[in-house]
Amino acid sequence: MPLQQSFFARKFGLTERDLESYLSEAMSRGGDYADLFFEYLATSSIGIDEQIVKSATQGVSLGVGIRVISGERTGYGYSDDLSPDKIRKAAQVAACIAGGPAKVERTGFTDAARRSLYPSVPSPLETDLAQRVDLVRRADAAARGYDPRVFQVQASFVDSVRHVLVATSDGRLSFDTQPMARMSVSALAKEDGGTPEQGYSGGGGRHTIDYFLNEKTPEYFAIEAARQAIVQLGAAQAPAGEMTVVLGPGWPGILLHEAVGHGLEADFNRKGVSAFSNRVGEQVASPLCTVVDDGTIGNRRGSLNVDDEGHMTQRNVLIENGILRGYLQDTLSSRLLHSEPTGNGRRESYQHIPMPRMTNTYMLAGESDPGDIVRSVSKGLYCTTFGGGQVDITSGNFVFSATECYLIEDGKLGRPVRGATLIGNGPEALKYVSMVGNDLKLDEGIGVCGKEGQSVPVGVGIPTIRVDRMTVGGTQR
Amino acid sequence: MTAPLADIRVSLETLAISIVEKALRHGATAAECTISEGAEFSAGVRMGEIEKLTEAGSRGAGVRVLIGLRAGSSYTSDLSPDGIAQMVQAAVALAKITSEDPFNGLPDPGDLGKIDTDLGLFSDDIERLDPKWKIEQAIVAERSALAADPRISNSEGASFDSYLGRRAFANSHGFSGSYRSSSCSLSVVPVAKSGDSMERDWWYTSARSAARLEPAEQVGRIAAERALRRLNPRKVATQSASVVFEPRTARSLVSHIFEAVSGSSVYRQASFLAGRLGETVAAPGVTVIDDGAMPGLFGSSPFDDEGVISRRTDVIHAGVLNSYLLNTYTARKLNLRTTGNASRGITGNAGVGHGNLFLQAGPVSPRDLIRSVEKGIYVTEMIGSGVSAVTGDYSRGAVGIWIENGELTFPVSEITIAGNLRDMLRRIEVADDLEFRGSVASPTILIREMTLSGK
Numbered sequence: 001m002p003l004q005q006s007f008f009a010r011k012f013g014l015t016e017r018d019l020e021s022y023l024s025e026a027m028s029r030g031g032d033y034a035d036l037f038f039e040y041l042a043t044s045s046i047g048i049d050e051q052i053v054k055s056a057t058q059g060v061s062l063g064v065g066i067r068v069i070s071g072e073r074t075g076y077g078y079s080d081d082l083s084p085d086k087i088r089k090a091a092q093v094a095a096c097i098a099g100g101p102a103k104v105e106r107t108g109f110t111d112a113a114r115r116s117l118y119p120s121v122p123s124p125l126e127t128d129l130a131q132r133v134d135l136v137r138r139a140d141a142a143a144r145g146y147d148p149r150v151f152q153v154q155a156s157f158v159d160s161v162r163h164v165l166v167a168t169s170d171g172r173l174s175f176d177t178q179p180m181a182r183m184s185v186s187a188l189a190k191e192d193g194g195t196p197e198q199g200y201s202g203g204g205g206r207h208t209i210d211y212f213l214n215e216k217t218p219e220y221f222a223i224e225a226a227r228q229a230i231v232q233l234g235a236a237q238a239p240a241g242e243m244t245v246v247l248g249p250g251w252p253g254i255l256l257h258e259a260v261g262h263g264l265e266a267d268f269n270r271k272g273v274s275a276f277s278n279r280v281g282e283q284v285a286s287p288l289c290t291v292v293d294d295g296t297i298g299n300r301r302g303s304l305n306v307d308d309e310g311h312m313t314q315r316n317v318l319i320e321n322g323i324l325r326g327y328l329q330d331t332l333s334s335r336l337l338h339s340e341p342t343g344n345g346r347r348e349s350y351q352h353i354p355m356p357r358m359t360n361t362y363m364l365a366g367e368s369d370p371g372d373i374v375r376s377v378s379k380g381l382y383c384t385t386f387g388g389g390q391v392d393i394t395s396g397n398f399v400f401s402a403t404e405c406y407l408i409e410d411g412k413l414g415r416p417v418r419g420a421t422l423i424g425n426g427p428e429a430l431k432y433v434s435m436v437g438n439d440l441k442l443d444e445g446i447g448v449c450g451k452e453g454q455s456v457p458v459g460v461g462i463p464t465i466r467v468d469r470m471t472v473g474g475t476q477r
Numbered sequence: 478m479t480a481p482l483a484d485i486r487v488s489l490e491t492l493a494i495s496i497v498e499k500a501l502r503h504g505a506t507a508a509e510c511t512i513s514e515g516a517e518f519s520a521g522v523r524m525g526e527i528e529k530l531t532e533a534g535s536r537g538a539g540v541r542v543l544i545g546l547r548a549g550s551s552y553t554s555d556l557s558p559d560g561i562a563q564m565v566q567a568a569v570a571l572a573k574i575t576s577e578d579p580f581n582g583l584p585d586p587g588d589l590g591k592i593d594t595d596l597g598l599f600s601d602d603i604e605r606l607d608p609k610w611k612i613e614q615a616i617v618a619e620r621s622a623l624a625a626d627p628r629i630s631n632s633e634g635a636s637f638d639s640y641l642g643r644r645a646f647a648n649s650h651g652f653s654g655s656y657r658s659s660s661c662s663l664s665v666v667p668v669a670k671s672g673d674s675m676e677r678d679w680w681y682t683s684a685r686s687a688a689r690l691e692p693a694e695q696v697g698r699i700a701a702e703r704a705l706r707r708l709n710p711r712k713v714a715t716q717s718a719s720v721v722f723e724p725r726t727a728r729s730l731v732s733h734i735f736e737a738v739s740g741s742s743v744y745r746q747a748s749f750l751a752g753r754l755g756e757t758v759a760a761p762g763v764t765v766i767d768d769g770a771m772p773g774l775f776g777s778s779p780f781d782d783e784g785v786i787s788r789r790t791d792v793i794h795a796g797v798l799n800s801y802l803l804n805t806y807t808a809r810k811l812n813l814r815t816t817g818n819a820s821r822g823i824t825g826n827a828g829v830g831h832g833n834l835f836l837q838a839g840p841v842s843p844r845d846l847i848r849s850v851e852k853g854i855y856v857t858e859m860i861g862s863g864v865s866a867v868t869g870d871y872s873r874g875a876v877g878i879w880i881e882n883g884e885l886t887f888p889v890s891e892i893t894i895a896g897n898l899r900d901m902l903r904r905i906e907v908a909d910d911l912e913f914r915g916s917v918a919s920p921t922i923l924i925r926e927m928t929l930s931g932k
Contacts, residue, residue, distance in 0.1 A: 045825070050745075052575075052576040052577075052578050053574070053575045053576040054548070054575065054576070054578055054826070055548070055550070055575070055825060055826050056548075056549050056550070056572070056574055056575045057549075057550045057551060057571065057824055057825045057826075058551045058567045058568075058571060059539070059551050059552035059553060059564075059567075059823075059824055060552075060553045060554065060555060060560075060563075060564075061537070061553075061554045062554060062555060063535070063554065072523075072526065072528060073526070073528060073529070073530075074528065074529045074530070075530050075531075076529065076530065076531040076532075076533075077531070077532055077533050078531075078533040078535070079533065079535075080535045080536065080537075080554040080555075090533065093532045093533065096530065097527070097530050125567065129570075129571070129574050130574060151746075152745050152746065152747065154745075188745065188746065188747055188867065190746075195749070195868065196746055196747065196867055196868075197867065197868060198747065198865065198867045198868075232868075238872070238895075240715050240893075240895065240928050240929075240930040241715035241930055241931075241932075242715070242931075242932060271523070271631070271633065272631055273631060273632075273633050273675075273677065275675065351533065351535065353531065387862060387863065388861070388862045389861065390860040390861050390862070390874070391860070392677070392858075392860060392876075394633075394668055394675055394676060394677040395675065395676050395677075395707075395710075395876075395890060397860070397874065397876070397890055397891050398860075398874075399860050399861035399863070399873070399874035399893070400861070401861055401862060401863035401872070418868075418870055419865065419870055419872065420863065420872045420893075421861045421863035421872040421873055421874055421893050421895075423861075423874045423892065423893050425891055471712075471891065471892070471893065471930055471931060471932075472893075472930060473863070473872040473873070473874070473892075473893025473894070473895050473928075473930040474895055474928070474930065475872075475895045475896060475897075475928040476928075477715060477716075477717070477928065
């Protein structure tokens with residue numbers, strides 16, 4: 001599609017000639033490559049707390065980031081003002097990284113192939129807010145209605161539309177409009193005279209508001225948050241020590257994100273600072289494990305038509321039957337490693353330099369019946385819901401924090417236990433996967449991944465799996 | 478842009494005042510506006526070469542309006558007249574769809590005010606720094622780390638960052654104010670390798686003035702020592718043991734206390750310290766203070782983000798919970814008075830933040846604290862977020878050095894430490910090495926009998 005159809009051409013009158021002129025300013029002192037990243041993000045947020053719609057916020061952020069690559073060096077400038085002189089000034093700042101004669105740039109752009117993984121959505125600034133208010137009110141009512149012990153509910157609905165345009169010195173031009181919507185519900189419950197417990201649920205993706213009216217309703221998320229808070233009321237102390245752990249399907253896929261995903265980002269591996277560096281072709285997981293990162297799944301939170309460097313996203317196999325197959329690449333790393341970009345160049349905003357990042361990371365389904373997996377464990381822990389996780393990519397040690405767990409005794413689920421952090425080592429942990437369920441599920445769409453101060457939305461997924469050995473950080477010995 | 482800085486200051490504050498007036502004209506009964514502006518410089522080097530260089534400025538404005546007891550807010554990075562008009566109209570429209578909340582409103586006029594002495598938040602030496610000097614600092618820090626030991630053969634890099642900011646605030650009670658701030662920091666992440674073991678650690682220095690940064694060589698040397706002492710770690714057995722938190726990790730416990738005394742957690746009863754004012758919640762040696770008025774520090778400001786004067790608040794005094802940290806809204810919810818702890822970016826409503834929040838130094842040296850431990854871990858880094866302010870449940874991944882009969886011995890990793898903050902606070906023993914490296918600070922602390930989970 002030609003530039004004229006892009007948001008930035010329509011709203012700001014951006015022309016191909018402008019793009020060429022900014023790029024040649026960026027390459028005015030040489031350099032191997034330059035790109036422009038235009039971004040316009042409109043966000044709306046509605047929140048209910050104590051049955052009162054307390055907050056309603058809308059806003060816009062827009063700007064352009066300009067990058068010049070010279071060897072391993074990156075120069076970067078950005079501007080939140082799209083007037084030509086300000087953009088040129090940012091280009092001059094980025095240009096300083098190179099120190100040679102100007103590069104004569106080719107003229108004209110090749111339009112990237114187009115596809116549509118998500119619906120077109122009106123700007124949150126131009127749509128009816130009453131409908132969103134109704135969503136958070138429904139969530140509040142459903143969580144309170146679930147059980148009289150629920151005494152506090154907070155719910156929010158946040159949606160945004162992000163317009164991006166990437167133009168590169170090697171003549172690629174791409175643009176995209178990326179919707180995102182997310183509902184979050186948090187509930188507190190307590191027994192008479194007891195102490196409160198918390199439950200949390202949420203989800204969404206690159207959907208229109210209809211998704212929350214017809215598929216995953218406010219009641220769906222609210223009941224789940226309330227249910228988790230109530231389960232915690234009866235929870236015993238979590239166990240401590242190494243044991244067999246069964247992970248339920250869906251969000252527990254955060255294991256993959258922390259244990260292997262970050263360690264396979266090409267920047268760390270190019271620099272030799274990852275526990276997975278130089279290990280392509282080695283066995284890093286049990287043969288039952290095949291892990292992919294796939295940015296092309298329709299409507300998913302981690303999906304993108306094009307990444308933030310203008311490359312088409314794709315399905316990348318990271319681990320195949322336990323063997324490490326490849327890394328997640330961005331433009332810089334793929335240039336330096338003489339490999340192809342994998343569509344994983346992402347950035348939080350125009351103020352940020354892109355890096356290799358995950359999209360939707362999940363393990364393919366196996367053949368075991370989930371019930372059989374639980375029945376196979378004589379003593380262990382079954383974890384179905386998690387909070388966050390973190391990894392030290394150099395040592396490979398990672399944690400992820402379970403928030404809903406049950407003891408397994410003689411193949412049966414026992415009583416719930418309190419939250420606990422699980423810890424393991426990336427290149428080792430998945431070698432202990434001894435059963436993989438046939439019930440692959442992707443998460444509800446709540447993931448935010450942080451790296452070097454930049455947050456991007458991601459997805460995870462996993463079938464039920466049995467891990468024979470993992471350290472559980474509870475208090476009960 | 479050749480206007481003298483003083484004029485820019487006036488114009489940002491004047492712009493904030495004019496946005497408040499515009500909101501009133503559009504039907505708001507009260508309004509407040511925050512504008513922030515900043516210039517960032519960031520240089521990253523790796524293995525002696527420049528890797529990344531970023532330089533840019535940005536700004537944004539946010540407005541919060543009230544129509545009676547209903548509130549709405551909006552923000553924009555587009556400060557053109559059109560951008561501002563759209564922002565104000567959006568906030569007014571949003572205030573019509575929210576609910577009436579009897580606790581909504583601007584601060585009481587009597588609480589508004591600003592510290593008028595110089596808090597030392599801005600140092601013009603940062604403005605004058607030569608980019609080449611900044612890059613050189615990062616190169617020297619990394620070189621010093623790489624030279625420390627042959628086992629330091631790789632690096633994730635070093636960076637020098639500086640930031641110059643300005644913030645202006647105005648509300649319809651007639652309060653307005655603005656201040657500049659500056660900061661710079663130098664950090665380095667060396668990687669140590671020995672056989673199959675590879676470990677990284679980091680060290681940094683940061684200050685509001687370049688003159689107060691620690692020497693780059695020293696930053697590199699400390700980072701290298703930290704990475705080296707982690708090599709070839711062992712995983713210890715699951716057991717009950719003492720935990721000594723060095724200042725860098727002890728700070729996180731002060732942050733957990735903050736979450737539990739923050740008015741927004743307290744009024745929802747989402748805190749294990751809710752309803753406990755006046756009660757003993759910690760060991761007698763525990764005094765936690767929040768002070769937003771300490772010159773030169775990162776947590777200081779002349780007024781909070783609602784225009785309330787910054788101050789010192791004793792949060793926990795000798796183990797007794799003395800005060801929560803409150804903004805106007807949470808204070809009204811709890812029938813208390815704001816403590817000047819409103820905090821916000823440019824979007825949304827003000828939340829609760831802290832000034833310089835610290836655990837006051839105790840009587841013993843860190844060395845004596847470690848000597849008193851028969852067996853335990855000296856924690857130098859933690860990962861994960863398994864802490865609940867609601868229940869106090871605490872479970873985090875830890876890295877450190879094993880303590881045996883009062884001596885530091887071998888490195889430990891891939892373990893967790895767990896307990897409950899209610900009990901942990903009652904057993905804190907505090908050392909005397911308090912140092913401010915950021916807006917949250919703690920001396921070394923010891924907590925006996927936590928659960929270590931390992932092999």
